[in-house]
Amino acid sequence: MLEVEDLHVEFRTRDGVARVLNGVSYRVAAGETLAVLGESGSGKSVTAQAVMGILDTPPAFVTWGSVRFHGEELLTASPERRRAVRASGVAMIFQDALSALNPVFTVGFQIEEQLRLRRGMSRKDARTRAIELLDLVRIPSARQRVREYPHQFSGGMRQRAMIAMALALNPEVLIADEPTTALDVTVQAQIMDLLREIQRERSMGLVLITHDLGVVAEVADRIAVMYAGRIVEEADAVSLFRSPGHPYTAALMRSLPRLDSSKHSALETIKGLPPSLLRIPPGCPFHPRCPRAEAVCAVDVPAFVPLGPGRGSACHFAEEVVRG
Amino acid sequence: MGRYVLRRLLQMVPVFLGTTFLIYVMVWAVPGDPFEGKCGDRDCPESYVSAMRERFNLDDPLLVQYAKYLGNLVRGDFGLTSSGLQVADRIAATFPVTLKLALVALAVEAVIGITAGVVSGLRNRGFLDSLVLVSTLFLISIPVFVTGYVVQLVFGLQLGWISPTVTSPTIGNLIVPGFVLASLSMAYVARLSRASISENRRADYVRTALAKGLPPRRVVGVHLLRNSLIPVITFLGTDLGAFLGGAIVTEGIFNVPGVGGLVFRSILTKDGAMVTGVVTVLVLVYLLMTLLVDLLYAVLDPRIRYD
Amino acid sequence: MTEQIVPLVDERPRGLFGDAWHALRRRVLFWVAVSIIFLVVLMALFPGLFASGDPNLAQLSRSRGAPSAEAWFGYDNQGYDIYTRVVHGARASIVVGLLSTVGVVLVGATIGMFAGFYGGWLDAVVSRIADVFVGVPFVLGAIVILTTLNAGGDAGTVRIVAQVVLSLSVLSWPVAMRIMRSTAIAAKQQDYVKAARALGASSSRIITKHMLPNCVAPVLVYSTIALGAFIGAEATLSYLGIGLRQPVVSWGVMINSAKDYLRVAPHALLFPAGFLTATVLAFVMLGDAVREALDPKLR
Numbered sequence: 001m002l003e004v005e006d007l008h009v010e011f012r013t014r015d016g017v018a019r020v021l022n023g024v025s026y027r028v029a030a031g032e033t034l035a036v037l038g039e040s041g042s043g044k045s046v047t048a049q050a051v052m053g054i055l056d057t058p059p060a061f062v063t064w065g066s067v068r069f070h071g072e073e074l075l076t077a078s079p080e081r082r083r084a085v086r087a088s089g090v091a092m093i094f095q096d097a098l099s100a101l102n103p104v105f106t107v108g109f110q111i112e113e114q115l116r117l118r119r120g121m122s123r124k125d126a127r128t129r130a131i132e133l134l135d136l137v138r139i140p141s142a143r144q145r146v147r148e149y150p151h152q153f154s155g156g157m158r159q160r161a162m163i164a165m166a167l168a169l170n171p172e173v174l175i176a177d178e179p180t181t182a183l184d185v186t187v188q189a190q191i192m193d194l195l196r197e198i199q200r201e202r203s204m205g206l207v208l209i210t211h212d213l214g215v216v217a218e219v220a221d222r223i224a225v226m227y228a229g230r231i232v233e234e235a236d237a238v239s240l241f242r243s244p245g246h247p248y249t250a251a252l253m254r255s256l257p258r259l260d261s262s263k264h265s266a267l268e269t270i271k272g273l274p275p276s277l278l279r280i281p282p283g284c285p286f287h288p289r290c291p292r293a294e295a296v297c298a299v300d301v302p303a304f305v306p307l308g309p310g311r312g313s314a315c316h317f318a319e320e321v322v323r324g
Numbered sequence: 325m326g327r328y329v330l331r332r333l334l335q336m337v338p339v340f341l342g343t344t345f346l347i348y349v350m351v352w353a354v355p356g357d358p359f360e361g362k363c364g365d366r367d368c369p370e371s372y373v374s375a376m377r378e379r380f381n382l383d384d385p386l387l388v389q390y391a392k393y394l395g396n397l398v399r400g401d402f403g404l405t406s407s408g409l410q411v412a413d414r415i416a417a418t419f420p421v422t423l424k425l426a427l428v429a430l431a432v433e434a435v436i437g438i439t440a441g442v443v444s445g446l447r448n449r450g451f452l453d454s455l456v457l458v459s460t461l462f463l464i465s466i467p468v469f470v471t472g473y474v475v476q477l478v479f480g481l482q483l484g485w486i487s488p489t490v491t492s493p494t495i496g497n498l499i500v501p502g503f504v505l506a507s508l509s510m511a512y513v514a515r516l517s518r519a520s521i522s523e524n525r526r527a528d529y530v531r532t533a534l535a536k537g538l539p540p541r542r543v544v545g546v547h548l549l550r551n552s553l554i555p556v557i558t559f560l561g562t563d564l565g566a567f568l569g570g571a572i573v574t575e576g577i578f579n580v581p582g583v584g585g586l587v588f589r590s591i592l593t594k595d596g597a598m599v600t601g602v603v604t605v606l607v608l609v610y611l612l613m614t615l616l617v618d619l620l621y622a623v624l625d626p627r628i629r630y631d
Numbered sequence: 632m633t634e635q636i637v638p639l640v641d642e643r644p645r646g647l648f649g650d651a652w653h654a655l656r657r658r659v660l661f662w663v664a665v666s667i668i669f670l671v672v673l674m675a676l677f678p679g680l681f682a683s684g685d686p687n688l689a690q691l692s693r694s695r696g697a698p699s700a701e702a703w704f705g706y707d708n709q710g711y712d713i714y715t716r717v718v719h720g721a722r723a724s725i726v727v728g729l730l731s732t733v734g735v736v737l738v739g740a741t742i743g744m745f746a747g748f749y750g751g752w753l754d755a756v757v758s759r760i761a762d763v764f765v766g767v768p769f770v771l772g773a774i775v776i777l778t779t780l781n782a783g784g785d786a787g788t789v790r791i792v793a794q795v796v797l798s799l800s801v802l803s804w805p806v807a808m809r810i811m812r813s814t815a816i817a818a819k820q821q822d823y824v825k826a827a828r829a830l831g832a833s834s835s836r837i838i839t840k841h842m843l844p845n846c847v848a849p850v851l852v853y854s855t856i857a858l859g860a861f862i863g864a865e866a867t868l869s870y871l872g873i874g875l876r877q878p879v880v881s882w883g884v885m886i887n888s889a890k891d892y893l894r895v896a897p898h899a900l901l902f903p904a905g906f907l908t909a910t911v912l913a914f915v916m917l918g919d920a921v922r923e924a925l926d927p928k929l930r
Contacts, residue, residue, distance in 0.1 A: 054534045056526075086537030094535075099528040103627055104550050114536050149626045165536070335762075342763035350779050461919065465912035467863040469870050469886070470904045473893060481894055569768025573867060587774065588871070599778065603771045611766055 001205055002051070002090060002173045003027040007065035009043075009050055009229075011277070012058060018277035020046050020060070022229040028173055028205040033196075035208045035216040035237075037252075038226035041274050044209045047226075048175045052092050053082045069173075087114060091171035095178040097158035101150040101165075107134075108146035111165045118169060133164040137194060156187035160194065167198065173205040180215060192219055213256055217241060222310065225249050228275055228285035231304070235311040245313035245322040247290045284315070292317060328629075332618055336611050343607050344397075347600055348390050397604065411601040414586060419605075422575070422582030426567035428495060428502030433510040434560055438553070441517025445552075446544065448522060456514055463511035468570075472504045472577040489579035501578040505571055509563050516559055520552040527551070554624045558617050565613030569606045651924040661920040667913035671906075674721040684715040687878065697898065707885070707899035708892045716880050717903050723881035724910070727795055728862035734800035736854050739807025744846065746808070747815025748838055754812070761805035770867070772802045777873040788879050795874050799861055810853050814846040821845075852922040859914025866907050882907040 009021035021043045028034045036044045049055045051067050053074065067074045069089055074082055094100040102110060111133060112126035121129065127146065134142035137160040150158055159179060166174060176195065180188035196219060199206045210216060216223055216237070223240050225233040225248065233246040244250040251270045272289040275281055281288055287297035296316055305318045315321060444456040463471075479500070480489075524530065525548065533543045568583070575584035583602060590598040622628045655661045674681055690710040697705050704713035746757040764772075776798040818824060819842070827837050868874030869883025876884060882903040889899035 052535055054531055083537050083539070086535060088537065092535045094528065094532060096528065100532045102529040102533070102547055102551070104554075104625060105547075113538070113542075117539075117542070118537065151627050162532075169537075335759075338759055339762045339766055342760070343766040346763060347767070347775055350775050461916060462908075462912065465859065465863070465915045466908045467867050467911070469867055470908060473886075473890065473900060473904070477893055477897055477900075566768060569771050572770050572774075573871070576871075587771065599775060603767070603775055606768055606771060607766050610768060614766075 001027075001029050001070060002207075003066075003068040004047065004051060005066040005068070007047060007050060007067065008063045009046055009055070010061050010063050012061060013278075016278040019280060020229050020277055021050070021065075022280070024065075024226070024229070024231055026224045026231060026234065028207055030172065030205055031199065031203040033199065033206040033208060033219055033221045035210060035220035035223045036226060037210060037213070037216055037223055039211055039274055041228075041277070042226040043229040044226050045177050048092060048177055048207065048209055051175065052086060052090060054086075087166070088118065088169040088171060090173045090175065091166040091169070092175040092177065093159075093162050093166045093179055096182050097155070097162045098150060100162060101158065103150055106147050106149055107153070107161050107165075111146075111161075111168050114165075114168050129168070130164075133168060134161065136167070136198070137161070137164045139164070155183055156190060159183065159187075159191055163191075163194065163198070170202070171204070173207065174199070175207040175209065177209045178211070179208075181210070181212070188215065195219075213252060225252075228280055229277065230285070230314065232286065232315070233313040235307075235313075239308075239311060243322050245307050245311065245318050246315045247292050247317075247321055248286050249313075250321060251289075251291070292321070328622060329619065332615050336615060340608065340611055343611075344394070344604050345390055347603050347607070348393055411598050414598065415583065415602060415605055418581060418583045418586045421580060422568060422571055422584055424495060425498050425502055425505065425571055425575070425580060425582055426564055428498045429506035429509075429567050429571075430560060430564050432499075432503050433506035433513050433563070437510045437513025438517050438556060441514040441556070442521055442549070442552075444514075445518040445521030445525070453518075456518065460511035460514050463507050466507070468504065468508055469573045469577060471507050472501075472574055475500065475504055476577060498580070501574050501580055504577075505567060505574040509566075513556060513559065513563075517552070517556050520555055521548065524548055524552045554621070557624060558621050561617035561620055562614060565610040565617075568609055568613075648925075651921070654924040655920060658920055658924075660916050664913045664916040664920065667909055668917065671721050671910050671913070672725060674718050675725040676722075678719045678722065682712075682715040682718040684712050687880075688712070688715075704902045705896070705898045707889055708896060709888070713885070713899060713902055716885055717882065717906055720880045720882045720885060720903065721906070721910075723792065723875060723879050724862050724865060724883070724907070727792060727799070727865045727875070727881070728858045728914075730792075730796045731799040731803070731861040731865075732854050732858045734796060735803045735807050735857065736850060738800065739804035740811040740850050742804075743808035743811030744815050744838060744842070747812040748819060748834070748842065750816075750819075757808070758812075761808055764802065764805045767802065769802055769864070770871075773798045773864075773868055774871070774873060776801065777868065781873060791875055791879050795865055795868060798868075799864055803857070803861075807850065807853060807857070810849050811846060814849050815842060818842045818845050848925045852918050852925065855918035855921055856915055859911040859918070862914070863907070863911045 003025075004027065005025045007021050007024045008019075011018040011020050024043065024047050026034060026036070036047070038044045046055070046060070050060075050062055051074075055062070062075060065075070069085055074085065077085075101107070108127065108130050111130040112121075112123070115121040115126040115129055116123065130146050131142045134145055139145055139157055139160050145153070145157075145161075150161070153161060163179075174195075179195070180191050183191065192215060195206060195208075198204065208216070208219060220237045222234065222236050224231050225240075225246065227248050233240070233244065233249050235245065240249065241253070244253055248270075251268075254268045255270060257267060270289055275285055275288070281298070283296075283298045283300055284290070284293075284302050287293040290297065294316075300316070302314045302316045302318075304312050304314045306312045307318055307322055313321070440456050440460075444450075444453040447453060529551075530543060530548055533547045534540075538547075570584075571580075571582060572584035572588050574580070575582050576588045579585070583606070587599060587602050590602070688711070690706070704717060707713055707716075742757055746754045767775075777794060780794045780798075824837060824841055827841050832841075865874055865881065866883030866886060869876065869881060870887045870890070872887060874883055875881045876887075885903035886900055886907070889896065889903070893900055
């Protein structure tokens with residue numbers, strides 16, 4: 001339904017050109033949850049914004065690639081067409097609901113304006129629908145809440161309100177950019193449950209962008225792992241956790257504290273830092289930090305090697321890594 | 325909301341008392357002869373001195389004096405000028421003119437300032453942006469009276485496009501003095517709008533509005549503007565109060581018969597009672613304007629309201 | 632979530648002022664402002680370098696003479712050589728501006744720092760007092776103060792200048808106070824202050840070593856712009872007849888005496904006005920450039 005293929009994005013700054021996305025490809029089908037996993041700086045949010053067409057240009061420039069929605073190419077489409085797809089085809093919710101919602105307008109207003117402007121609904125009908133949407137995301141006393149301002153909501157409720165806003169035009173794909181990072185753990189769980197339920201009811205495609213492995217394990221059907229602007233591994237959730245096919249993924253798994261590890265063992269970390277996107281190392285971008293790196297890794301950029309149906313990894317030694 | 329208003333009103337009282345007391349002290353209670361210089365360069369006539377001594381209770385201790393002065397104020401009695409006229413009458417006659425001038429200036433600064441600021445804020449780093457930055461810099465630096473004289477000289481005396489002084493204070497005649505009065509503030513408004521727009525352009529809620537597929541015109545015209553103009557509008561509010569007190573120079577140059585001109589002439593003739601009276605009124609007006617602006621802020625920004 | 636672009640890490644980290652200096656160096660506006668200020672300060676310190684005549688020498692026969700080869704700026708109504716007076720006028724204008732700024736910043740910033748740091752009733756009292764002074768419109772307040780002070784008859788140069796400096800300082804200190812206070816309050820919340828306290832640092836040490844360096848920036852910007860504003864304010868007061876006056880020469884005094892003859896001798900007003908504007912402009916430009924250089928958000 002939504003396909004991203006070989007997307008390249010550059011940020012042109014005074015200090016140089018940062019190659020933020022270097023050939024990102026993934027796809028989401030109806031009713032499917034794709035988790036995009038990566039550290040900050042890996043390019044996961046930029047990809048989402050490029051799909052939506054809301055990147056700040058300048059300094060960001062899409063230099064290559066394709067984004068297709070139901071087969072229609074979006075990157076070369078007219079601005080009006082792209083705008084038409086936003087929120088009604090592909091919608092997006094953001095991490096910090098307090099700053100993402102406009103503080104001077106009521107929550108109701110912010111939901112209704114889409115309905116009135118883009119669906120031509122009357123004020124009364126839009127208000128009714130807004131209340132329905134707030135009910136849908138399980139906000140109590142929706143009728144009163146609709147007239148309140150974002151800062152009067154608690155963190156979890158604000159996020160729900162944002163979800164309601166995103167669903168107003170019945171999108172087919174929802175991109176959730178770190179929706180729970182700013183919330184408490186218990187609230188996190190509630191929001192994830194809500195998202196899953198809504199997705200099931202509407203057969204929506206869900207792209208979940210996160211750095212939290214725990215969230216991913218619960219919710220995702222398939223997982224794409226990003227590093228330095230490219231997808232380094234893609235697999236279904238079960239396989240990824242059972243036998244990661246890329247040293248980076250494996251290192252991420254190892255760095256999770258485990259209930260069954262001994263009290264005295266040290267926490268594992270990945271040594272070094274993610275590379276500056278202004279100067280990505282030659283060859284495999286992960287090689288300076290990779291425990292398995294060999295001479296070829298510093299020279300050749302690894303191709304994305306298929307490891308089975310719906311699985312792939314960008315590592316010269318992918319098959320060995322999978323086997324453990 | 326009501327509690328907020330009440331709290332602000334209560335805060336205003338000590339400030340008003342403090343300010344008027346300060347002014348009173350400065351004019352009447354400085355050691356030495358309080359009438360020195362109050363009647364111009366001559367000595368005050370005996371009748372005036374004894375009348376004022378009684379009126380202002382100058383033989384009483386300072387605080388009592390002040391209390392009685394306040395009492396008189398409340399009753400509308402501001403004292404007499406050195407020529408025996410009621411200060412209050414003179415103020416009532418000239419205040420509306422200054423008010424008109426101030427409103428004209430406010431309109432000019434709002435329209436030009438906001439337009440320039442918003443346009444240059446939206447198109448960062450263009451030719452227009454640099455133009456606005458440089459010209460506002462100039463306007464901020466040139467003292468109002470220099471602008472006034474240059475305008476009067478060039479447009480009035482040399483080019484003859486406008487009359488150099490204001491004969492009758494109609495709105496039309498007040499546009500040029502209003503423009504001069506507004507010149508400094510116009511630059512501030514432009515810069516403030518520009519900064520506010522630039523800062524808010526990258527805000528998260530703008531990104532959300534775009535992600536909702538709203539037309540760019542609406543994102544800017546409704547979402548961005550509504551947030552960005554809050555500090556600008558509150559600034560305009562305080563500026564009105566400042567105009568009322570600061571029109572002295574402009575009124576002097578263009579001969580506008582307003583309160584400023586009244587004070588100006590009072591300085592030249594060293595009429596202390598008039599000066600104190602006018603200053604007291606203007607301070608009160610300024611304080612009220614500040615309160616109104618605070619309330620306006622609460623109306624514009626819902627986050628303040630429910631504090 | 633924004634992508635974090637890690638900048639090139641070749642150079643050593645320079646700190647806020649080092650970075651600011653580097654950014655300032657590149658801006659044309661900065662150098663233009665600095666040159667003008669340098670020129671004017673030179674004029675103030677060594678007027679003899681620029682004009683050899685006597686600023687108080689009046690030749691009535693030359694009254695209202697237009698600019699010529701011998702008198703570059705012409706003569707004013709009383710026959711004073713305008714160029715000489717403009718050059719000598721720089722000193723008074725700059726001195727008033729400088730002294731007022733120093734006074735305002737010293738008093739205002741000190742009070743503001745204490746009010747912000749200690750908070751509580753000290754803060755409340757100080758803020759209310761500041762409100763009182765702010766409630767007086769500047770020109771009016773200056774009028775009241777100066778008419779009262781002037782009522783004492785003729786005064787010498789020092790007293791004339793001191794009066795103006797005093798009135799400017801008294802009316803403007805709340806602004807500096809508020810700036811420092813809000814910076815202090817923000818700094819107080821920072822973790823490094825809490826850490827210093829936890830380590831047992833005394834209040835005076837926290838203020839001088841930790842908070843002061845971080846609160847300097849906004850006050851610095853304010854001082855630069857205020858200097859320009861005070862120079863303009865002095866001129867306004869002199870124009871009104873209550874500021875500086877004979878025998879002191881300043882640009883404001885010159886404009887005041889030239890205003891009644893605007894129609895016949897505009898040059899008598901325009902030259903001092905031009906110098907005044909240029910000087911104020913230079914300070915405001917400088918302050919602006921410094922603010923942009925110190926603002927981490929813009930880099």
